[in-house]
Amino acid sequence: MFVFESAMATLRKYADFQGRASRHEFWCFFAFVILANAVAGLVGMLFGMGPMLSGLVGLFLVIPQIAVAVRRLHDVGKSGRELVVPCVILAVMPVAFAFRGILPQIVALGLLGVGLLAFANLLTLFLKKGTNVPNRYGKAPAAFSFAR
Structure with missing residues (x-):
């Protein structure tokens, strides 16, 4: 719950x-x-x-x-702009794979590789422990407490 x-x-x-x-x-x-x-x-x-x-x-x-x-x-002290590249790659991916031929497929596979690297970077940032002190984005988030 x-x-x-x-x-x-x-x-x-x-x-x-x-x-x-x-x-x-x-x-x-x-x-x-x-x-x-x-x-x-x-x-x-x-x-x-x-x-x-x-x-x-x-x-x-x-x-x-x-x-x-x-x-x-x-x-973790990063800007929200870190999401732009993975989101753009995710949006462009279906278009890239729609083209037929060997060269477009190589480009699409390269785009897939860059996308995987971008998402791996995001995953490491999402798993990283945040700072306990205030940073430029505000104070440290308080632990959830649902006790009243």
Whole structure:
């Protein structure tokens, strides 16, 4: 149940790109997004809606995912601009693989390699422990506490 409480706290900051997010907040929200998409996909299959419901859930959650990722990067002292290259590569990838021929496929595979490196860099930043002291993006995120 803690993942859902954490995800709801993150959803309250739907499009807040300011401040910092702890590793715990980021990964709990990441788990919530995966669970929400899986449940939406299952419900969509049961009611004959196909992938439409899962797509709507994914579309609804894309802004909070980007916002929490930017805040997570802020926690390790990096700018949210670190997300630009992987997102552009992810958007261009289907177009790159649509071209036929040996040269376009080599270029597409090179783009795939650069994309994998960019995502590996992001993963290391997301796994990195944030600083306990204030940085230029704000004070250190407080641990989640749902005790009242």
